Amino acid sequence: MNANQRVPWSSRTSKMVKNYLEKDKNNESTQNPQITVASTTKKTDTTMNEFETSALKQHPQHVSAVEANTIESTEINTDGSTPTRCVVPSLSFLCNEIPQKSQFMSQTVVIQNSIEDSHEELVNMIENNILQSADEKGLENITNNRSEDLIQNPRKNEAQDMHQETLHVTAEYYEHLHRTPERETVDFDSDDDVADPDYSDENETDEEQEKEAKGNSTRRRKANPLLWKKNVTKKKRYSGLEYKTDSGSRIMNSKSLKEPCGDNCKLLCKNRIPEERRLIIHSNFWSPSKTVDIRRQYIASIVTQMPIKRRREKTGERRGKRNFTHCYSLEIDGKKEIVCKTFFLNTLSISQQTVDTAVQKKKEGGIVTPDKRGKHQPVNKISEEVRQDVRNHISKFPTYESHYSREKTKKRYLGNHLNISRMYRLYVEECNERGFGSENIAKEWLYAEIFNYEYNYSFKSPDNDTCDLCDQLQLQIREAESLDSRKKLQADYDQHLADSTNRYKMKSEDKKKSKENLLQKRVVMIDLQKCLPTPELHNSQSFYSLKLWTYNLTIQDATHDNSFCMMWDEGVAGRGGNEVASCLIKWVEQNISDEVKEITIWSDNCPSQNRNILMVMSYFYILRMKPNVTVVNHKFLARGHTHLEADAVHSTIERERKKLPQFKIITPWDWQQMVRLCGTKKQFTVVDMEYSDFKEFKHLFEGSTAPYINKKKDAAGNDFLISLAVHLQVRRSNPGILYYKTNFSDDFAEVDFHRRAKPNDYTPLEIPLIREGPKPISAKKYSHLQKLLKWVPKRFHDYYKNLEYEKNEDDE
Known part of the structure; x- marks a missing residue:
C-alpha cells in the first residue's frame, strides 16, 4: 500500500x-x-x-x-x-x-x-x-x-x-x-463553547425546550415538536443517520463513504486524495450539528459553474439544453483540489439533485438562500396585538399562591367564582367598551389556549388552604400609604415566611436523623382528616340532612414510611384532645419497641386537638408506660404553613374514593374498608378505635387526688401560655416537668406540673375511660338519619335505629 x-x-x-x-x-x-x-x-x-x-x-x-x-x-x-x-x-x-x-x-x-x-x-x-x-x-x-x-x-x-x-x-x-x-x-457535557468546540446554540435550544416540555410551568403541558416521532425521523434523515420511514416498513441506512472513482479517472482522484482524508471530509459534512442550509452552503462554495467549452451539434429533439457545466473540488489543507463528479458525489454520499439544488439557491456573493419550508406565515395568522390584549386581561385578575406547597410549585390560584368562559365574557365586554372591532377580539378557543399554555393558574381552591396571616399582610402591603409602613409590613411578611421555611427544614432534618438511627429514634406526623359523612348519599334531599361523622386521625411514621389511620365514628367518641391523645397512646403501645429512646411528633397548631394540656399529660403517660423512652418531643409548624405528610394520605383517600364510585359507603365500617384499599406503595394500616381505647386524661390534673396540676407560671415566674409554645418536651430524667420554647432559637423554659414536690414519677398506669359505652348523638341528627333510611339498604336499618342519642335535648 x-x-x-x-x-x-x-x-x-x-x-x-x-x-x-x-x-x-x-x-x-x-x-x-x-x-x-x-x-x-x-x-x-x-x-x-x-x-x-x-x-x-x-x-x-x-x-x-x-x-x-x-x-x-x-x-x-x-x-x-x-x-x-x-x-x-x-x-x-x-x-x-x-x-x-x-x-x-x-x-x-x-x-x-x-x-x-x-x-x-x-x-x-x-x-x-x-x-x-x-x-x-x-x-x-x-x-x-x-x-x-x-x-x-x-x-x-x-x-x-x-x-x-x-x-x-x-x-x-x-x-x-x-x-x-x-x-x-475535554468534558463535552459542558455547554460552554470554550470547553466544547462542538457547542452550538441549536443544541442548547433543543435542550431547553425539552426541559420546558417536561416541566410544570403552565396549566397544561406544552407540546415539544422536537420530540415528535416525525421530526425525530426528519432530523436523523438530515443528519445522515439510520432511520425508519414514516410508515415504518423500511429502514434507511445511514450515510456511508462510497467507492471512489475508477482507475480510468483522468484526474487520478483516488491517488491524490487519501482515503483517510475522504473519511474526515465525509464525517464533517454529515455531522449532526450541521443543518441543511450549512451543507448547501458548503456544496455551493466548492462547486462552480463553467460555460460549456465545446458542444456537439444536435438538431430536433436531441438538441442540448444545458448551457454550463459543474466543476467539482474538495478542500484539502486549505486548498481546493479539483476532482471528478463520481469522486465528489461518493465522498459526500449525495446525489446530483442535491448539488443542483445547492447551486440554484446560490445568490450573488456566494450566499445560499435559506430553506423556507415550514416557515411561511399563514394569511390568517392572528396578530400579536390580539394575543397581548388577552394576556393583559388575564393578568388583571388577582391570584393567590399555595402556602403549604410554595416551594414545590409556582401555581397560582384564582377565585372559585371564576372559570374560563366567565373570564372570556368579561374580556369581550371590555373589548366592546373600548370599541374594538370583531376582527380585533380573540375567539374563546384562543383565550383558553393562552390561559392554559402560558399561565399556571387554577380555579379550584388549593388542596392546602392559604395562610390567613400571609393574605392579611399582602393586602396591607398593597394598601400601605407610606413607604415606611410598607417596609415594616414587608419585613414582617418576610420574617413569617422565613420562620415557616425554617420549621419545614427542621422537620426534614428530624426525618433524616431518624432514618439514620432507625432503632432508637422515631418521628411521626399526626393530623385529623376532615369529617367523613355516613351514609354517603348523593340525592338532593340528603344534602340538607345531618349525617353520622366518621373520624380519621392519621399518624404518619416518617422513619419507616408507614401510614396508620386511627378511625372511629361520633357514636363512639368525639374529636377533642382526649381522643387525639388516646389514639397516640394506642399507636405507641402497638408500634414502639424497647429499643426506641426518643419520640418526636410534628403537628399543626389546633388548640383543641394537638396543643393543649391533655397532650402534655399523654407525654407523661408515655414515659410511664414505656420505660425505655427517655425523651418525647412535640413540635409545631408555623400557623398557616402546616402541610404534613399525613395530608398526602388524606388526599390519596379522597382521590381513591372518586375512582371507586361503585363502592357504597353505608356505615363507618365501610369507610375503614375503603381506606384499606388505598395506598400506592404501601397499604394504609387501619386501626379501629373502640370505647375502651379512649382515656380521660383530665384525671391526671383535675381533683385533689390528681398527681399533677395545670400551672399557669413557669419556673422563672413568667406566664405560661401553651398556645404560644413551638416546642414541647418531657424527659425521663425530670418526670412531671415540661420543657417548652416559644421560639426555636431560644433556650428551654421549665414548668413543674407536680401537685406536690416529689422527686419520682408517680403517673398512674391506669387511667379511667371517657365513657363506658357509646357516645350519644344529638336528637336532631338522629331524626335526620332515620329519614335517610329510605335510601339505605334494609339490612343496615338496625344499625342506625340502635344509635344512642340525647332524648331530652331541646332541638332548635
Missing part, C-alpha cells in the same frame, strides 16, 4: 502509539520497534497500558479475543538491557470485533498529522506492519459477526487490496472521527 495513505485507527491504538512515541522521545535511546505477531495460543509476559487495562475491565468478554488478536511491539534498547514488550491489538480486532460488541466505536479517531515530522516514518511503518500482520492472519477468528456498517475486509493476500476495499463505518464513528486524542479528554 502507499505509505502516504492513512487508515482509521481506534482511539486505543492512537493513544498507545502516542504514548510510545513520547516515551521514545524522553528516553532518547529507543530504536525503531520491530513488529512481530504475538502468539495466539499462549499469553506471554506482555503488559498493557493503563487505558488498555481499564477498558478490558469494563468489557471482560473481550479479554480472550484480545489475547488472540494482538500484535507485539518489541523495544530494542541501545544499552543492551532487556527489551520492553507491549501489546497492540490488531487493526482487524479493533475495527471489527470490539466496535460490534461494545461502545468503543464512539471513541474511534484517526491519527492526525499533528505528530512530529521526526516520527512520521515510524508511524507509517507501524501502520504498514499492523495491516500486513492482520492480513496474514486472514481475520479468520473475527469475521463471523461482522457488521456491514463497519470496515469490510474480504480476504485478500495483499494489504493494499484490503485497504482499497470500501470502508463502512457507523454514523457514530463519523461523528467522532475528526476529534483528536487531545480533545478526547
Whole structure:
C-alpha cells in the first residue's frame, strides 16, 4: 500500500502509539520497534497500558479475543538491557470485533498529522506492519459477526487490496472521527463553547425546550415538536443517520463513504486524495450539528459553474439544453483540489439533485438562500396585538399562591367564582367598551389556549388552604400609604415566611436523623382528616340532612414510611384532645419497641386537638408506660404553613374514593374498608378505635387526688401560655416537668406540673375511660338519619335505629 495513505485507527491504538512515541522521545535511546505477531495460543509476559487495562475491565468478554488478536511491539534498547514488550491489538480486532460488541466505536479517531515530522516514518511503518500482520492472519477468528456498517475486509493476500476495499463505518464513528486524542479528554457535557468546540446554540435550544416540555410551568403541558416521532425521523434523515420511514416498513441506512472513482479517472482522484482524508471530509459534512442550509452552503462554495467549452451539434429533439457545466473540488489543507463528479458525489454520499439544488439557491456573493419550508406565515395568522390584549386581561385578575406547597410549585390560584368562559365574557365586554372591532377580539378557543399554555393558574381552591396571616399582610402591603409602613409590613411578611421555611427544614432534618438511627429514634406526623359523612348519599334531599361523622386521625411514621389511620365514628367518641391523645397512646403501645429512646411528633397548631394540656399529660403517660423512652418531643409548624405528610394520605383517600364510585359507603365500617384499599406503595394500616381505647386524661390534673396540676407560671415566674409554645418536651430524667420554647432559637423554659414536690414519677398506669359505652348523638341528627333510611339498604336499618342519642335535648 502507499505509505502516504492513512487508515482509521481506534482511539486505543492512537493513544498507545502516542504514548510510545513520547516515551521514545524522553528516553532518547529507543530504536525503531520491530513488529512481530504475538502468539495466539499462549499469553506471554506482555503488559498493557493503563487505558488498555481499564477498558478490558469494563468489557471482560473481550479479554480472550484480545489475547488472540494482538500484535507485539518489541523495544530494542541501545544499552543492551532487556527489551520492553507491549501489546497492540490488531487493526482487524479493533475495527471489527470490539466496535460490534461494545461502545468503543464512539471513541474511534484517526491519527492526525499533528505528530512530529521526526516520527512520521515510524508511524507509517507501524501502520504498514499492523495491516500486513492482520492480513496474514486472514481475520479468520473475527469475521463471523461482522457488521456491514463497519470496515469490510474480504480476504485478500495483499494489504493494499484490503485497504482499497470500501470502508463502512457507523454514523457514530463519523461523528467522532475528526476529534483528536487531545480533545478526547475535554468534558463535552459542558455547554460552554470554550470547553466544547462542538457547542452550538441549536443544541442548547433543543435542550431547553425539552426541559420546558417536561416541566410544570403552565396549566397544561406544552407540546415539544422536537420530540415528535416525525421530526425525530426528519432530523436523523438530515443528519445522515439510520432511520425508519414514516410508515415504518423500511429502514434507511445511514450515510456511508462510497467507492471512489475508477482507475480510468483522468484526474487520478483516488491517488491524490487519501482515503483517510475522504473519511474526515465525509464525517464533517454529515455531522449532526450541521443543518441543511450549512451543507448547501458548503456544496455551493466548492462547486462552480463553467460555460460549456465545446458542444456537439444536435438538431430536433436531441438538441442540448444545458448551457454550463459543474466543476467539482474538495478542500484539502486549505486548498481546493479539483476532482471528478463520481469522486465528489461518493465522498459526500449525495446525489446530483442535491448539488443542483445547492447551486440554484446560490445568490450573488456566494450566499445560499435559506430553506423556507415550514416557515411561511399563514394569511390568517392572528396578530400579536390580539394575543397581548388577552394576556393583559388575564393578568388583571388577582391570584393567590399555595402556602403549604410554595416551594414545590409556582401555581397560582384564582377565585372559585371564576372559570374560563366567565373570564372570556368579561374580556369581550371590555373589548366592546373600548370599541374594538370583531376582527380585533380573540375567539374563546384562543383565550383558553393562552390561559392554559402560558399561565399556571387554577380555579379550584388549593388542596392546602392559604395562610390567613400571609393574605392579611399582602393586602396591607398593597394598601400601605407610606413607604415606611410598607417596609415594616414587608419585613414582617418576610420574617413569617422565613420562620415557616425554617420549621419545614427542621422537620426534614428530624426525618433524616431518624432514618439514620432507625432503632432508637422515631418521628411521626399526626393530623385529623376532615369529617367523613355516613351514609354517603348523593340525592338532593340528603344534602340538607345531618349525617353520622366518621373520624380519621392519621399518624404518619416518617422513619419507616408507614401510614396508620386511627378511625372511629361520633357514636363512639368525639374529636377533642382526649381522643387525639388516646389514639397516640394506642399507636405507641402497638408500634414502639424497647429499643426506641426518643419520640418526636410534628403537628399543626389546633388548640383543641394537638396543643393543649391533655397532650402534655399523654407525654407523661408515655414515659410511664414505656420505660425505655427517655425523651418525647412535640413540635409545631408555623400557623398557616402546616402541610404534613399525613395530608398526602388524606388526599390519596379522597382521590381513591372518586375512582371507586361503585363502592357504597353505608356505615363507618365501610369507610375503614375503603381506606384499606388505598395506598400506592404501601397499604394504609387501619386501626379501629373502640370505647375502651379512649382515656380521660383530665384525671391526671383535675381533683385533689390528681398527681399533677395545670400551672399557669413557669419556673422563672413568667406566664405560661401553651398556645404560644413551638416546642414541647418531657424527659425521663425530670418526670412531671415540661420543657417548652416559644421560639426555636431560644433556650428551654421549665414548668413543674407536680401537685406536690416529689422527686419520682408517680403517673398512674391506669387511667379511667371517657365513657363506658357509646357516645350519644344529638336528637336532631338522629331524626335526620332515620329519614335517610329510605335510601339505605334494609339490612343496615338496625344499625342506625340502635344509635344512642340525647332524648331530652331541646332541638332548635
